[in-house]
Amino acid sequence: MFNFLTFKSLKNRKFTSLLCVLSIALSVTLFLGIERIRNGARDGFTNTISKTDLIIGAKGGPLQLLLYTVFHIGGAVNNIKVSTYNEIKSNPQIEWAIPISLGDTYRGFRVVGTDENFFNHYQFRGDKKVEFQTGNIPSDTFEVVIGSQVARKFGHLVGDPIVISHGISSGAIMTHDQTPFKIIGILKPTQTPIDNAVYITLQGMEAIHFGWETGTPSGETINPERFKKENIEITQLTSFMVKLKSRIAVLRMRRSIDQYEAEPIMAIIPALSLQEMWETIGYVEQILLLVSVFVLIGGAMSILIALYTSINERRREMAILRSLGASSQNVFFLLLYESGLLVFSGCILGVVNLYGALYFIRPWLETNFSIYLPIEMLSKTELYYLGAIFILGTMAGLIPAIKAYLNSLQDGLSIKI
Amino acid sequence: MTDAIRLQNCQFAYHKNTNVLNIDELTIKKGEKVFLYGPSGHGKSTLLNLIAGVLKASSGNVEVLGQDLSKLNQSARDKLRGEKIGYIFQLFNLIPYLSVKENIELPCLINKKRAQSLTNIEAQAMALIESLGLFDLTTKSVTDLSIGQQQRVACARALIGEPEIIIADEPTSALDEKNNKEFMKLLMNEWEKKKFTLLFVSHDERLKTYFDRTISLPEINRHV
Ligand SMILES: Nc1ncnc2c1ncn2[C@@H]1O[C@H](COP(=O)(O)OP(=O)(O)OP(=O)(O)O)[C@@H](O)[C@H]1O
Ligand SMILES: [Mg+2]
Numbered sequence: 001m002f003n004f005l006t007f008k009s010l011k012n013r014k015f016t017s018l019l020c021v022l023s024i025a026l027s028v029t030l031f032l033g034i035e036r037i038r039n040g041a042r043d044g045f046t047n048t049i050s051k052t053d054l055i056i057g058a059k060g061g062p063l064q065l066l067l068y069t070v071f072h073i074g075g076a077v078n079n080i081k082v083s084t085y086n087e088i089k090s091n092p093q094i095e096w097a098i099p100i101s102l103g104d105t106y107r108g109f110r111v112v113g114t115d116e117n118f119f120n121h122y123q124f125r126g127d128k129k130v131e132f133q134t135g136n137i138p139s140d141t142f143e144v145v146i147g148s149q150v151a152r153k154f155g156h157l158v159g160d161p162i163v164i165s166h167g168i169s170s171g172a173i174m175t176h177d178q179t180p181f182k183i184i185g186i187l188k189p190t191q192t193p194i195d196n197a198v199y200i201t202l203q204g205m206e207a208i209h210f211g212w213e214t215g216t217p218s219g220e221t222i223n224p225e226r227f228k229k230e231n232i233e234i235t236q237l238t239s240f241m242v243k244l245k246s247r248i249a250v251l252r253m254r255r256s257i258d259q260y261e262a263e264p265i266m267a268i269i270p271a272l273s274l275q276e277m278w279e280t281i282g283y284v285e286q287i288l289l290l291v292s293v294f295v296l297i298g299g300a301m302s303i304l305i306a307l308y309t310s311i312n313e314r315r316r317e318m319a320i321l322r323s324l325g326a327s328s329q330n331v332f333f334l335l336l337y338e339s340g341l342l343v344f345s346g347c348i349l350g351v352v353n354l355y356g357a358l359y360f361i362r363p364w365l366e367t368n369f370s371i372y373l374p375i376e377m378l379s380k381t382e383l384y385y386l387g388a389i390f391i392l393g394t395m396a397g398l399i400p401a402i403k404a405y406l407n408s409l410q411d412g413l414s415i416k417i
Numbered sequence: 418m419t420d421a422i423r424l425q426n427c428q429f430a431y432h433k434n435t436n437v438l439n440i441d442e443l444t445i446k447k448g449e450k451v452f453l454y455g456p457s458g459h460g461k462s463t464l465l466n467l468i469a470g471v472l473k474a475s476s477g478n479v480e481v482l483g484q485d486l487s488k489l490n491q492s493a494r495d496k497l498r499g500e501k502i503g504y505i506f507q508l509f510n511l512i513p514y515l516s517v518k519e520n521i522e523l524p525c526l527i528n529k530k531r532a533q534s535l536t537n538i539e540a541q542a543m544a545l546i547e548s549l550g551l552f553d554l555t556t557k558s559v560t561d562l563s564i565g566q567q568q569r570v571a572c573a574r575a576l577i578g579e580p581e582i583i584i585a586d587e588p589t590s591a592l593d594e595k596n597n598k599e600f601m602k603l604l605m606n607e608w609e610k611k612k613f614t615l616l617f618v619s620h621d622e623r624l625k626t627y628f629d630r631t632i633s634l635p636e637i638n639r640h641v
Binding site for chain 1: 499504523
């Protein structure tokens with residue numbers, strides 16, 4: 001009885017029913033979409049780096065250390081001595097260490113001096129490693145590997161020569177044009193800051209500054225022998241990342257680094273720092289959540305309004321149903337069922353829209369915001385949300401249903417319009 | 418038990434202390450055609466609501482087909498109505514979003530027992546459509562029907578499943594002379610075939626010629 005009557009009645013009010021379903025669908029899509037983006041942004045952010053236990057650099061702001069080492073934002077006030085790096089690296093508790101040397105840019109993208117440990121051990125988003133689209137690890141002094149965005153933006157291919165600019169300010173005009181590099185590899189997209197950087201060897205980083213000891217090019221010609229990798233001595237680094245053999249040792253190691261005597265250095269735990277940092281910018285998340293809740297309330301209101309305004313027109317219909325043996329409770333459930341059906345269709349359509357929208361905005365979010373959104377099944381939480389939305393929407397239908405119930409009690413079989 | 422409807426010392430008030438109905442005794446036998454008339458506002462529709470089990474008497478007894486309605490709960494009364502009573506209103510009998518045929522079959526959908534007595538709902542609906550002269554209308558939307566046609570569809574719907582009692586609350590008062598006559602003729606035709614109990618309400622006394630017995634509500638209702 002309910003199915004038949006409800007379908008016919010909703011079909012009769014096609015336009016309002018459709019609007020109702022669409023508005024519910026819109027709120028479902030927005031709500032779930034915002035949730036996905038919210039989670040995607042947080043996961044993407046907090047998983048920019050993983051498996052690394054400590055990041056070590058010159059004493060200063062911990063946030064700063066995280067920003068310049070992982071996100072290539074800002075710079076270090078002081079460098080650290082390579083001897084410090086060597087000493088800590090030789091600690092038996094260290095599984096691996098990745099040195100980082102910063103300070104130059106390539107057409108606005110950061111140049112990172114590092115060694116093969118970066119390519120072998122650096123991990124992000126759980127256990128993802130740096131992978132090559134083409135080419136391989138830079139080994140010679142003037143070899144460079146570029147991130148996927150750099151390659152995309154300039155259309156670079158393996159073999160192209162590039163010239164690095166001195167300094168990290170956006171208007172860097174002095175170039176290391178005496179020491180051009182050759183691209184020998186392009187990395188796969190990672191949706192992390194890696195995509196926006198170019199990687200050279202530590203020796204390369206030293207070599208381009210030969211004759212720059214004063215901060216400007218001296219103009220002297222450098223003996224090519226000095227550029228040979230084995231002849232270059234590395235003196236300083238910006239920071240380095242380490243992984244310990246045992247997690248239990250992390251805190252103790254951190255304390256001992258903070259008290260390191262030879263020079264003032266500090267260590268941060270990247271996972272913790274990322275979490276802290278996300279929390280400080282987390283109010284954006286709260287606002288998004290609030291917006292989606294309001295959208296949802298709007299959707300529920302649309303059901304309430306659509307059904308409530310129809311109740312008076314339908315008094316007659318309810319009296320007829322009563323005369324045919326329907327109870328007041330039947331009338332109540334008939335209306336509740338209508339709203340339930342509207343909300344249900346809205347939820348289904350909303351989920352369909354979500355996947356449609358996800359499919360289309362995914363590449364855009366990835367390239368522009370480095371937000372990685374896998375197209376996954378609905379999570380348990382999302383199913384709970386859908387359940388809650390369904391209940392909320394049906395509850396909105398409760399008010400017209402109660403009204404219809406009371407009407408039918410009052411009217412009985414005689415109704416005066 | 419040959420009484421279809423029986424009221425004893427029955428009182429009803431919408432609001433406390435203002436009785437609309439106060440009936441000592443009213444008995445309608447099975448198969449009887451009864452004409453109930455009374456001026457407007459005298460409680461005719463109220464009485465029908467009591468018999469249909471939508472309203473409950475404040476005191477006294479209302480028995481329908483041997484069942485004391487005061488002893489039944491609301492849902493049992495709703496069931497009894499759906500199963501045994503066909504009801505025709507003065508106007509707007511039809512659900513606008515259902516077709517003529519769907520309207521006629523609706524009682525069987527709402528009350529399963531009403532359908533059980535039928536071997537073939539479709540066949541009976543078609544038979545009623547045929548005998549009430551609705552054949553050309555089956556595909557029409559009910560909102561396109563004239564009032565006379567609507568009342569005939571309502572009549573067919575009340576009759577489907579052969580309920581024992583048909584209650585008609587001024588079914589002809591919105592019709593013109595010609596339609597009025599035609600409706601009465603068709604209704605009487607059906608009665609000849611099925612011999613249901615018919616309780617027909619109107620304030621138009623001229624219609625009483627069609628019936629076995631005439632009851633004046635003001636005469637039996639002590640209150641007014
Ligand atoms: N739902 C209601 N609540 C309160 N009073 C009501 C209600 N329905 C009817 N009444 C009152 O009960 C009395 C009888 O009304 P009822 O509708 O039974 O009269 P009627 O004889 O059917 O009149 P008509 O010929 O106009 O249909 C009237 O005085 C009316 O005002
Ligand atoms: Mg009346």
